[in-house]
Amino acid sequence: MSDSRVKSLSEDIQKLCPCDIVVISPPKYNELYSKLHNLNRLLAWGHARVIENLLSGVSQGTHTYPGINSCDTVIADKFGDKKYIEKALMSKGKQITLIQRPKAEYDIAVAAASIIARNGFIEEIAALSTQIGVQLPKGAGPQVEEMAQSLIEKHGNEILNKIAKLHFKTTNKLTVITPRTDARPVPTRNGLGEPRANNRLWAPWRAEYIYSSKSDVCIFCEAIAKKDAFILSRGAKGFVIMNTFPYNNGHLMVAPYRHIANVEDLTGEEILLLFDLVQKSVRVLKAKMRPDGFNIGINLGKVAGAGVEGHIHIHIVPRWNGDTNFMPITAETKVISQSLEEAYKLLKEGFGEIP
Numbered sequence: 046m047s048d049s050r051v052k053s054l055s056e057d058i059q060k061l062c063p064c065d066i067v068v069i070s071p072p073k074y075n076e077l078y079s080k081l082h083n084l085n086r087l088l089a090w091g092h093a094r095v096i097e098n099l100l101s102g103v104s105q106g107t108h109t110y111p112g113i114n115s116c117d118t119v120i121a122d123k124f125g126d127k128k129y130i131e132k133a134l135m136s137k138g139k140q141i142t143l144i145q146r147p148k149a150e151y152d153i154a155v156a157a158a159s160i161i162a163r164n165g166f167i168e169e170i171a172a173l174s175t176q177i178g179v180q181l182p183k184g185a186g187p188q189v190e191e192m193a194q195s196l197i198e199k200h201g202n203e204i205l206n207k208i209a210k211l212h213f214k215t216t217n218k219l220t221v222i223t224p225r226t227d228a229r230p231v232p233t234r235n236g237l238g239e240p241r242a243n244n245r246l247w248a249p250w251r252a253e254y255i256y257s258s259k260s261d262v263c264i265f266c267e268a269i270a271k272k273d274a275f276i277l278s279r280g281a282k283g284f285v286i287m288n289t290f291p292y293n294n295g296h297l298m299v300a301p302y303r304h305i306a307n308v309e310d311l312t313g314e315e316i317l318l319l320f321d322l323v324q325k326s327v328r329v330l331k332a333k334m335r336p337d338g339f340n341i342g343i344n345l346g347k348v349a350g351a352g353v354e355g356h357i358h359i360h361i362v363p364r365w366n367g368d369t370n371f372m373p374i375t376a377e378t379k380v381i382s383q384s385l386e387e388a389y390k391l392l393k394e395g396f397g398e399i400p
């Protein structure tokens with residue numbers, strides 16, 4: 046269906062039917078995604094919101110409808126486990142019968158809803174386009190990447206959070222280090238005249254981390270219990286895990302199994318065995334990724350940059366010449382990003398080979 050056909054049908058449908066539209070703008074989407082870590086839960090949240098709004102008689106735009114108190118059945122497309130929407134529904138929504146099925150557009154109500162949703166998307170893209178002064182392309186593909194790249198160059202990396210869903214592959218293809226354009230006098234380090242970290246190493250996947258509200262769950266304890274976590278090696282007293290919000294490719298962390306916060310709490314045996322794992326990690330990284338150097342260290346306390354405070358861990362960050370800090374401020378360098386999964390495969394292999 047063409048955009049104009051979608052628009053006219055959408056108007057007709059809204060004249061005939063009680064409607065509610067929940068628009069999730071890119072910044073909100075990115076925030077929700079980083080909180081929920083799951084697209085199905087995000088979709089469920091949106092569906093539940095609309096259902097609750099309709100049942101309460103809340104409406105949007107120019108049309109006002111009374112509450113649809115007589116409604117007892119809802120039909121929705123099936124995009125995951127049925128429980129997702131059921132869980133997301135609040136008190137009003139819990140009283141309805143929820144039918145979910147694949148290709149639910151066979152039901153005219155869902156088909157109509159899809160058209161309204163598509164129209165909402167088209168309208169929002171148009172509004173965003175006006176706002177930033179370019180025609181934003183939809184979906185994915187070379188023209189999208191090209192446009193995103195040129196917008197980054199013009200407005201900085203942050204523009205992406207305003208106009209795109211960040212958790213898709215396209216974002217990783219755009220990993221760039223942007224040179225500072227507001228060149229201020231370069232602060233020096235140790236009096237040696239070397240520039241300090243002026244270029245930001247841009248890792249878009251960190252946005253998820255930065256925007257995510259910290260939950261009570263310890264990511265290390267959770268990873269130990271989980272099978273699909275990015276654990277590379279399990280030792281007697283601790284383990285090696287990939288940092289899923291890395292500062293650099295191959296950013297690893299070594300942590301004890303025990304949930305302890307302080308260096309003083311580590312036993313002699315743990316210290317020894319954890320450092321064995323650090324040593325092994327360095328060997329593997331050297332063999333598989335050939336870095337030029339490493340940063341290895343522990344952040345204790347929020348003020349020192351600790352993201353997970355309760356569970357001590359040692360960071361191992363491989364560094365390559367020119368990857369960030371000491372890059373001349375005018376240099377324009379692209380960091381070839383390697384996806385987490387690929388890096389995991391490569392390093393897992395290394396941990397298997399190296400004693």
Ligand SMILES: [Zn+2]
Pocket residue numbers: 263264265266267303304305355356
């Ligand atoms: Zn823990």
